[in-house]
Amino acid sequence: MPECEEGEDEDDEKEEEDDEDGEATARSKHPAERRVSLAMAVRNAVRMVVDGRRASLVACGILFAYLPHSHSLSLSHPRPPCLPCRPFHASTAPRTTSASASASAAYPASSASSPPDAASITKVISSNQESYAHIRRLMDIVSAQTDWTQKTNHASSLTSRLSSNTLWESDPSKAVALQRELSELKQELTEYKDMRDKVNELAAMLELAREEGDAALLQAVSADIEQLKATLQSYTVRLMMSSPQDKYGCFIELRSGAGGAESGLFLTMLLRMYSRWATNYHTPIDPSSRAKATLLDSTPSDHDGLKSATLLISGLHTYGWLKHEAGIHRLVRISPLDANARRHTSFVSVLVYPDADDNGEDEKGGGIEILTKDVRMESMRAQGAGGQHVNKTESAVRLTHIPTGITVACQNERSQHQNRALAFKLLTAKLLERELRVKQQAKSDLHSQLPDNNFGSQIRSYVLQPYRMIKDLRTGFEKGDVDAVLDGDLQGFLEASLLHMRKLPVNYKAL
Known part of the structure; x- marks a missing residue:
């Protein structure tokens, strides 16, 4: 028996030495290291409480071992330790007094009069x-x-x-x-x-x-x-983004409506807005993913601006984000074309359909097969500015899908082969969109579901005078910083539309 007791005494002494060594190591740490250890100890203790378990004696001991060394906790009125930790706290109290004094010298203790970096x-x-x-x-x-x-x-x-x-x-x-x-x-x-x-x-x-x-x-x-x-x-x-097509890129087709020359200018504003959105685009699913905007076709108006334009935005989930932009957009402002500085209202219709070819998989075109005999191709000289080469060669291409009557055109590339490839890409997307609408029991005409490109049909209003506000009339989401929105800051509107279409509340900040 005496031998056993002697062995137990030796074990106890060894454990006490280990405890003292551990505490000495803790005290010898730099104050910044002790603060980090404090944070980790507090976080672990909180996690144990949240999980429904009481903090163990070891966790509480670690916590109170570091609390006296923290410069950001007031030592003038220390909190009483919990009952299981009182012996541990009492045994470390004499040593923590000198340690706290040295810690206070390096990092002044927090108080109501002089908090450390309070701001x-x-x-x-x-x-x-x-x-x-x-x-x-x-x-x-x-x-x-x-x-x-x-x-x-x-x-x-x-x-x-x-x-x-x-x-x-x-x-x-x-x-x-x-x-x-x-x-x-x-x-x-x-x-x-x-x-x-x-x-x-x-x-x-x-x-x-x-x-x-x-x-x-x-x-x-x-x-x-x-x-x-x-x-x-x-x-x-x-x-x-639950639809299979949401992961694709997209085509945006814009057409000027009521408003005369002012609507042509409004179309160029929207074209720039979507291009800027693509430049700044990133998706939370893949932060490294980026988008690219390519102008496929544009028709200049008789005055300033454009009659129509087609924009390709390639990038992961760009169709999922932009699909609810389809509709009539309205602009209210003092027209720069009016010498009398009167307020004008103009309209532009927007169509969005997926670029199935952007998926890059074997299901290219979403199962759409275009037969050569079903397509009539015409070549012509490009319209508008572009230099002698563009205006003197038949580089522009127009494709007509004979069975459906769908027509696409592309003239922005210098080569007819490049324009032809982009035109087929656009035709494939339009045929896919038509097929999706048929499955949803919609009409095959892409413009049939849009209301008149005129008063009373808008989904979003861009008001620049007499006040400045952009408001989505479907969701109620609005933003007063019109310059930021027209510069591509559409995320709030896009998320509001996604939530609105899923019957979810829209009162939130942007994702």
Whole structure:
């Protein structure tokens, strides 16, 4: 027995030495390192609480071991330790007094009179709160787009069916299909639950960081918020881009309407707006993805501006974003063409259809096959400016699809071969759009579903005088910075349209 007791005493002494070495190592750390360790300890403790578990003695011990060394926590009125940690806190109290004095010398303790970088900390807190509000909105959108209760019940039903041996014996292929469906459903539910738990966890961490005002903890919270925001943005866009054609590029066809010469100028403004949007485009699904705008065809008006234009925007999910831009757009402003400076109203119709060839897969053209005998090709000289080469050679191409009567033209390239390739690309997209409309029991004419290009038919108003406001009449979304919108800042309008078409609330900031 004495030998055993002696061995136990040696083990206890060894553990005490290890504890003292660990505490000495903690005290020997640079104050900045201690602050980071504090942030990690607090975050881990909060996560344990959020998960429904009480913080263990070890976690509390680590937390209180670092709390006295933090320069951003007031030491004049220290918080009493929790009951399990009082012995640990009492044993470290004598040593932390001198350590806190040295820490205070390097980093002055925070107080109401002289807080360390109070302005910068307040700014970070405000930024984090705005980012978290943005995350909450994204989470609300995700929750509203899918009936997660129904999905959970369906997963339980599939689990019950697959647990029966009868299904596997009678129809193994169906059982395998149901098993695959269950696996995908569980993955989706798990992903949703993880994101929801992270949002709740960040709420607790953000509240703690706000109360303590610790810069290191705020930095850790900021990193987590940005990571979760990127994840939720990608997930939200994936939910909204549910159509198979949403991933394609798109063609935008613009035609001037009522308003005379002013409508031609308005068309050039919209053409520039969509081109600028493509230049600045990126999708949350793939931040490295970019878009490119190419003018395929344009017809100059008798005065300034254009009668019509066709723009190709290539890039991932550009059709998904721009498909709801189709409709009548209205401009109200004092016309620069009016010598009396009177206010004019003009209209432009916009059509958007997918570029199936932009997918780059074997399903090129979305299953559309164009026979040579069904296409009549005409070559002509290009119109408008372009130099002697363009005006003296028949480089422009017009294609007519005889079975449907669809006609496309392209004249912006210098070579007839290039114009012919782009014209076939445009014709393929128009035929695909026609096929999609037939499947949706719509008329085959691309312009048949648009109202008159005139008063009372607009989907969006661009008012520059007497006040400045751009408003989408379908969603109610509006923006006063008209210059930014006309320079391509369309994201708020595009997201509002996506949510509106899915019957979701539109009162939000841009994704």
